[in-house]
Amino acid sequence: MSLPRRHSIAIALAAAVLLAACASGPDYVRPQVDMPAAWTPEAPWRAMQPQDAAPRGPWWERFNDAQLNALQQQALAGNQTLAIASARLAQARAQLDVAGAAQLPQLGINTRAARARISANRPLTNYNSPNFSTVQNDFALGLNVSYELDFFGRVRRSVEAATASAQQSAADLENTRLLLTAELASNYFNLRELDIELDVVRRAIALQRKALDLATSRHDLGATSGLDVAQQQALLDNTLTQVDLLGRQRAQYEHAIATLTGTPAPAFSLPPSLAPIALPDIPLGIPSDVLERRPDVAAAERSMAAANAQIGVASAAFYPSFMLQPGYGVDSRNWATLFNAPSVLWSLGVSASQSLFDAGRLRAGVDFTQAGYNATVATYRRTVLTAMQEVEDGITGIASLDRAWRQSQSAIASARRVLEIATSRYEGGATPYLDVITAQQALLNSERQAAQLMGQRLLVSVFLIKALGGDWHERREQTPLVQSKTLSPEER
Structure with a gap:
């Protein structure tokens, strides 16, 4: 890894740490x-x-x-x-x-098992190749992670x-x-x-x-x-x-x-x-x-x-909100090949949103x-x-x-x-x-x-x-403020 690139990564990490240390409001x-x-x-x-x-x-x-x-x-x-x-x-x-x-990151799993027929009259994606009607299976298994970067x-x-x-x-x-x-x-x-x-x-x-x-x-x-x-x-x-x-x-x-x-x-x-x-x-x-x-x-x-x-x-x-949403999974039309290497799919990205005008x-x-x-x-x-x-x-x-x-x-x-x-x-x-x-x-x-x-x-x-807020705990050397007095029947 080149020196300028290392510096860029270090600066980016330092900026992320500084932003994470900030908290809006007093x-x-x-x-x-x-x-x-x-x-x-x-x-x-x-x-x-x-x-x-x-x-x-x-x-x-x-x-x-x-x-x-x-x-x-x-x-x-x-x-x-x-x-x-x-x-x-x-x-x-x-x-x-x-x-x-x-x-903490939120982890989810999604699965899909479907059999569908594709229309032959669907819009063309390639004018040099006509559409065909096909019937095929679709098996998918994936893990999704969602995490808000609390900058x-x-x-x-x-x-x-x-x-x-x-x-x-x-x-x-x-x-x-x-x-x-x-x-x-x-x-x-x-x-x-x-x-x-x-x-x-x-x-x-x-x-x-x-x-x-x-x-x-x-x-x-x-x-x-x-x-x-x-x-x-x-x-x-x-x-x-x-x-x-x-x-x-x-x-x-x-x-x-x-x-x-x-x-x-x-x-x-x-x-x-x-x-x-x-x-x-x-x-x-x-x-x-x-x-x-x-x-x-x-x-x-x-x-x-x-x-x-x-x-x-x-x-x-x-301020803008940032969401980190990586994903990993497998997708195949055949159950037998679902966990083969060619069936693997993944994604890694950050989404950001910021309000520009809210009246x-x-x-x-x-x-x-x-x-x-x-x-x-x-x-x-x-x-x-x-x-x-x-x-x-x-x-x-x-x-x-x-x-x-x-x-x-x-x-x-x-x-x-x-x-x-x-x-x-x-x-x-x-x-x-x-x-x-x-x-x-x-x-x-x-x-x-x-x-x-x-x-x-x-x-x-x-x-x-x-x-005074309820009961208390007295030290032994303290002298009571008010001496307890039990009332006798004659005094009552």
């Missing part, structure tokens, strides 16, 4: 989002940094409730919304396999987009799982709060029945008028009405839990429980941790990457993908801002509810003392029965408010865990 860079330097927590919060790279387990187990754990496992196995998200992930992974297959990165950008979309679907599945488990926990804690509230109301009913017996006895003895009995009876009837209203609310949460676990509502029931529930110790990292932990933020970021790659796919249409179609396609990317950037930033808001709301909410719950315990103790004093004074004839009724109602309201605050503390804990 390389993806995650947009920057303004992040606060730290949270603004209230006591008893103290900032810590969780290990976000560690595997995340079932966060609901931190509440130490066996019934909740069983329901969560049932929901993860039977919830239909989660099944839909799993199917979407399978679709995205299959689409990635489709896109990735374009990076301008269309295939690579397509794979990049499919990869990001598959990762987005995986993050969407994790987000669906997080939302499902959080919603189930919220409904469960609402139901348990109503169990406690119903217990409070039933205990109040028992107390009010005793007070009614006392008022009735004093009326029968002539010590009081019938007004005291009527007032106590009205209070008792009103409290009995609350049982039915609370029972209806409990049934609605029970039905919601049934649907979340994939169980028909008529076939599902949860017995009442007054078992103590512990608040978990929730570690709070720096704000940027939320970007790594929350699956919805991850999904929004992967959506940006996919949209950015689509710009490259659309931009590649401005702005390609440019519009690039503009469309660019606008789609801008939309995903705005969605990502909105998701991050929402994440910051939710975490901050959870931090302040838990701190405020913790103070309110402690104050409610003092209010219950005070209401009980007021009821004891009012009852004693009424029995001694020093005060009217209205004071006893007022004290009874105040105690009932205080105990119900404490039960509701307990439920709200649990709900906000779930909300904050969801806002």
Whole structure:
């Protein structure tokens, strides 16, 4: 081989390598989002940094409730919304396999076996030789290869987009799982709060029945008028009405839990429980941790990457596409000679296509993908801002509810003392029965408010865990931000 020819081949190969290294469209860079330097927590919060790279387990187990754990496992196995998200992930992974297959040559085989008669009246190809009608066989076997030379990165950008979309679907599945488990926990804690509230109301009913017996006895003895009995009876009837209203609310949460676990509502029931529930110790990292932990933020970021790659796919249409299509096979009119050397045929070539005029179609396609990317950037930033808001709301909410719950315990103790004093004074004839009724109602309201605050503390804990992206892995030397406190029956 001559030296100039070798140089020509080397230059051609170098040019091909350089072209192959090019990819149309911009390389993806995650947009920057303004992040606060730290949270603004209230006591008893103290900032810590969780290990976000560690595997995340079932966060609901931190509440130490066996019934909740069983329901969560049932929901993860039977919830239909989660099944839909799993199917979407399978679709995205299959689409990635489709896109990735374009990076490799496509190999095909074609065969033909025919017997045909050629017309004697067909147009002449040689005026010096007349046509004859013949009947003959045609046997063929061939291999075809098709491979796109990705000089301008269309295939690579397509794979990049499919990869990001598959990762987005995986993050969407994790987000669906997080939302499902959080919603189930919220409904469960609402139901348990109503169990406690119903217990409070039933205990109040028992107390009010005793007070009614006392008022009735004093009326029968002539010590009081019938007004005291009527007032106590009205209070008792009103409290009995609350049982039915609370029972209806409990049934609605029970039905919601049934649907979340994939169980028909008529076939599902949860017995009442007054078992103590512990608040978990929730570690709070720096704000940027939320970007790594929350699956919805991850999904929004992967959506940006996919949209950015689509710009490259659309931009590649401005450049020519090259297809390498070699072929090899055999063709013969006789089966016996099909694989003889004279029957061999082959082809080797490259086809290229380039649009010369499209009335702005390609440019519009690039503009469309660019606008789609801008939309995903705005969605990502909105998701991050929402994440910051939710975490901050959870931090302040838990701190405020913790103070309110402690104050409610003092209010219950005070209401009980007021009821004891009012009852004693009424029995001694020093005060009217209205004071006893007022004290009874105040105690009932205080105990119900404490039960509701307990439920709200649990709900906000779930909300904050969801806002932080799920479970965490704590280092042993870390000190918990919120000390767990198990509620005793007296405190509830």
